[in-house]
Amino acid sequence: MLFNFMKLRANNPGHTLGDLAVGESGILEDFDMPQSIAEHLMNLGFVPGLEVLVARSGPGGNPRVYRVDGTEVALRRDLSRCIAVRPLHEPEAEVS
Amino acid sequence: MSIQGAVLVPKVAKGSPVYKTVAVVGPPNAGKTTLFNRLTGLRQKVGNFPGVTVEHHTGSFRVDSGEEVSLIDLPGVYSLNPKSEDEKVTVDVLNGVMPGAERPDAIILVLDSNNLNRHLVLAGRVIALGLPTLVLLNMADELHKQGGQIDVLPLARQLGTPVALVSAVTGEGLHAVANFLVATPHPPEPLELPIFGDPRHCREWAVRMGSQAAYRPGATPEWTRRLDSIFLHRIWGGVIFAVVIVAVFQTIFSLGQPASDLLQKLLDSVAVHLGNILPAGLINSLIVNGVWKGAGSVLVFLPQILLLFLVIGILEDSGYLARAAVISDKVMAKVGLNGKSFIPLLSAYGCAVPAIMATRTIENKRDRIATILIAPFMTCSARLPVYTMVIAAFIPNRPVLGPVVGTRAVAMLSLYVLGFAMAVATAKALKSSVLRSRDVAFIMELPPYRWPKWKSLGLRLMDRANAFIFRAGTVILGVSILLWALTYLPMHNGQPPAIADSAIAKVGHFIEPAIRPLGFNWRIGVGLLSSFAAREVIIATMGTLHGVDPESHGMALQEALKSDLTPAGAIALLVFFAFAMQCASTMAVVRRETNSWKWPILQFLYMTAVAYVAAFVAYRVTLLYWY
Numbered sequence: 153m154l155f156n157f158m159k160l161r162a163n164n165p166g167h168t169l170g171d172l173a174v175g176e177s178g179i180l181e182d183f184d185m186p187q188s189i190a191e192h193l194m195n196l197g198f199v200p201g202l203e204v205l206v207a208r209s210g211p212g213g214n215p216r217v218y219r220v221d222g223t224e225v226a227l228r229r230d231l232s233r234c235i236a237v238r239p240l241h242e243p244e245a246e247v248s
Numbered sequence: 249m250s251i252q253g254a255v256l257v258p259k260v261a262k263g264s265p266v267y268k269t270v271a272v273v274g275p276p277n278a279g280k281t282t283l284f285n286r287l288t289g290l291r292q293k294v295g296n297f298p299g300v301t302v303e304h305h306t307g308s309f310r311v312d313s314g315e316e317v318s319l320i321d322l323p324g325v326y327s328l329n330p331k332s333e334d335e336k337v338t339v340d341v342l343n344g345v346m347p348g349a350e351r352p353d354a355i356i357l358v359l360d361s362n363n364l365n366r367h368l369v370l371a372g373r374v375i376a377l378g379l380p381t382l383v384l385l386n387m388a389d390e391l392h393k394q395g396g397q398i399d400v401l402p403l404a405r406q407l408g409t410p411v412a413l414v415s416a417v418t419g420e421g422l423h424a425v426a427n428f429l430v431a432t433p434h435p436p437e438p439l440e441l442p443i444f445g446d447p448r449h450c451r452e453w454a455v456r457m458g459s460q461a462a463y464r465p466g467a468t469p470e471w472t473r474r475l476d477s478i479f480l481h482r483i484w485g486g487v488i489f490a491v492v493i494v495a496v497f498q499t500i501f502s503l504g505q506p507a508s509d510l511l512q513k514l515l516d517s518v519a520v521h522l523g524n525i526l527p528a529g530l531i532n533s534l535i536v537n538g539v540w541k542g543a544g545s546v547l548v549f550l551p552q553i554l555l556l557f558l559v560i561g562i563l564e565d566s567g568y569l570a571r572a573a574v575i576s577d578k579v580m581a582k583v584g585l586n587g588k589s590f591i592p593l594l595s596a597y598g599c600a601v602p603a604i605m606a607t608r609t610i611e612n613k614r615d616r617i618a619t620i621l622i623a624p625f626m627t628c629s630a631r632l633p634v635y636t637m638v639i640a641a642f643i644p645n646r647p648v649l650g651p652v653v654g655t656r657a658v659a660m661l662s663l664y665v666l667g668f669a670m671a672v673a674t675a676k677a678l679k680s681s682v683l684r685s686r687d688v689a690f691i692m693e694l695p696p697y698r699w700p701k702w703k704s705l706g707l708r709l710m711d712r713a714n715a716f717i718f719r720a721g722t723v724i725l726g727v728s729i730l731l732w733a734l735t736y737l738p739m740h741n742g743q744p745p746a747i748a749d750s751a752i753a754k755v756g757h758f759i760e761p762a763i764r765p766l767g768f769n770w771r772i773g774v775g776l777l778s779s780f781a782a783r784e785v786i787i788a789t790m791g792t793l794h795g796v797d798p799e800s801h802g803m804a805l806q807e808a809l810k811s812d813l814t815p816a817g818a819i820a821l822l823v824f825f826a827f828a829m830q831c832a833s834t835m836a837v838v839r840r841e842t843n844s845w846k847w848p849i850l851q852f853l854y855m856t857a858v859a860y861v862a863a864f865v866a867y868r869v870t871l872l873y874w875y
Contacts, residue, residue, distance in 0.1 A: 189689045192611065194447040195326035196693055197366050201448060208476065211485040212578045215587070215690060217476070222363050222465055224476075224694040226574045228586075231689050 169204060169218065170233035177205040178237030180220075185234045193235075197221030204237065265317045265429045267353040270309075271342060273374055274358035275367055276324035277695045279386045283358055283416035284321040285704050287425060304337075311426050320352065328373040334608065342377055354380040354433065356425065361385035361398060361413060362466050368454035371407060373444065375436045381409045382428040389415040394466025403461035408437035417701065472567075472696040479571050489575045492568070496559050497597075497664075504552030511551060515544040530736075538732030538792060543725045550716060553629040556598040557712045558705065564591075565700035573692050583672055584679025586610075586690040589619040593671070596626035599712075600834045604841055614685040618678045620838055621851055624829050625671035627664045630783040634825050635663055637787055641806035642818040659822075666826045670858065723832070727778050727785050731792045752793070766824065766860070767817030767867045779830045816874070820867035828859035 172178055180200050183190040197220045198204070207219040215226045274280040288307025304323065308316040322341055323334035337346065344351025357374050359367035364385065375381055385391075385398065391413075404411040410431075412424035442453035479485055519540050526532040563569045569591055577587030588610045596603035603623045610616040627635075645654045679685070734752035736744045744750070755777070756770030763773050771793050779786040787805070794808040813821065829835070829852050838848040 191329065192691060196691065199447050199451045208480055209482070210480050210574050211482050215574055215577050217480065217694060221366055222468070223366070226690070226692040226694060228577065228690045
């Protein structure tokens with residue numbers, strides 16, 4: 153559904169973790185949230201440059217579970233829309 | 249060669265320990281507590297540092313020579329950035345500036361060997377403190393089972409500290425701890441430390457450390473994913489959640505009640521025995537009616553309380569509670585809270601005190617205060633004895649839904665719903681007014697599913713049992729003896745007065761005008777007064793009051809109660825207990841956790857006012873429509 157050249161475009165403003173569908177993954181780029189929350193996310197493995205996979209959606213579609221750096225973390229949709237990612241359209245080997 | 253000296257610890261642990269106090273540090277979910285329990289066993293106790301709310305365990309570890317080293321289990325932390333309270337405590341203790349805690353001479357750092365790319369960042373921070381450090385890569389059994397591997401020696405060289413691959417569950421590799429404690433102390437001599445301000449750099453450093461050690465993490469266990477695809481399923485997830493919650497309460501009632509009944513029989517027969525062997529008179533009455541009936545009437549609830557903590561402990565340790573938080577998040581959001589409030593609120597069905605301490609995981613301060621304020625509305629185990637007794641005395645058991653669900657079960661359930669509904673209404677009111685908060689972040693780490701460890705469950709249950717028995721043995725015993733004494737005063741010619749002339753009756757009659765609108769007489773009034781120390785005390789009080797009264801002396805307490813309350817008054821009493829904040833321990837813990845008297849006092853006034861008004865309404869409505 154997206155054109156191929158968009159795959160490599162960094163800092164695309166429309167691309168947040170919240171825009172990815174279940175099963176899709178992206179490379180973490182930036183956080184748009186208070187510093188303390190961003191730091192907490194980074195402690196849990198959400199470090200810019202790492203790959204995140206939308207692992208599953210909880211009952212009711214919110215929160216969703218993300219797999220990053222070997223762990224799984226649940227986030228609400230609104231927070232995941234504050235995390236910029238570069239989508240990867242051919243899912244790479246899963247982060248274990 | 250100094251690096252070698254620092255890295256290698258002797259193979260055999262002989263000689264005296266070189267450290268007095270050693271801090272155990274590690275991130276959450278790295279198995280730190282299991283390890284601490286394994287090392288110290290029953291030689292541990294819970295404590296609080298003065299002025300802070302963070303609970304910590306201290307214990308002692310015995311080296312081969314028989315000498316002991318004191319271990320402090322510090323709160324789980326991801327970094328040493330003193331922003332959150334847990335991390336501030338850890339940093340302060342490690343720097344030796346925490347009042348009431350000795351500066352540790354060494355550190356045992358516990359990391360999850362399956363998550364080293366994340367956890368080694370903390371190692372960098374800890375090593376930079378310069379204290380002799382032993383790095384334990386825990387959960388080696390899982391690492392191997394899931395196809396991961398690591399070479400500890402290169403990692404030890406890089407970090408400049410001894411490193412051991414261990415499993416707190418199987419005990420594998422744990423001799424390293426004893427070896428470390430008797431070896432010559434060496435400050436760490438790392439080859440390279442990360443730049444701490446830059447998370448990206450920190451992680452790159454951690455990955456480099458790992459790759460030097462040929463680190464390959466194990467795959468997330470397949471069954472965790474499979475279980476999550478059921479437990480977090482769009483439809484089944486919610487259904488299973490409901491079944492689990494119902495099962496929790498069902499277990500407590502169906503197993504806890506017979507156990508309590510058995511204990512009651514035992515305590516009663518001891519009371520009869522005591523009454524027979526002791527010479528008749530004042531001492532006999534004090535021991536049997538004051539002490540035994542008072543404290544014993546509360547002790548019988550120990551089985552139910554332990555069962556509740558056991559079930560919550562199993563859910564927590566298995567990893568399901570984290571999923572329950574995710575599932576409940578959507579509903580909690582409706583009252584302005586988030587899924588993290590679910591865990592404390594579920595524990596509040598056991599006891600509000602640990603529940604309020606569990607609110608520490610809620611990052612948002614306003615959400616945390618709101619959770620603290622509503623937690624005591626949840627039907628805690630101290631209300632259970634009161635409900636059970638009053639319901640058994642006043643509500644005839646008729647079948648409602650088949651032979652299993654009777655009127656008594658419905659009454660009990662309604663009281664649970666009543667407390668819950670008031671909590672929801674209060675949360676909604678608070679979160680849309682004084683405690684409104686904008687950016688709420690719900691961030692929940694989902695640990696892999698694990699089998700709960702009986703040992704750590706057992707240790708926690710012992711903590712709870714000790715706290716409960718301690719309370720029964722001090723506060724409740726004290727109140728019982730005081731009440732007994734008041735029923736014996738003023739003496740006339742060495743004879744105790746008739747109960748209606750005693751000092752206790754005077755106190756009861758003094759407050760009677762305030763409680764008569766609720767349908768309570770002076771005896772219930774005395775019970776209510778005493779229950780503000782702790783709810784279940786009312787039973788001990790009623791037991792003592794009737795125990796010394798010749799008219800109701802021989803009756804079971806339930807029968808005796810019928811002389812104090814009309815059915816409408818009984819309903820009012822139940823409603824009062826559902827809402828009132830009658831618990832000195834809860835007030836103390838709220839004061840400690842919010843660091844001011846403002847919240848506990850407001851909470852007390854609010855809950856008591858709600859309880860009074862609701863009890864009045866319940867009394868009037870019952871009188872009007874039923875009795």
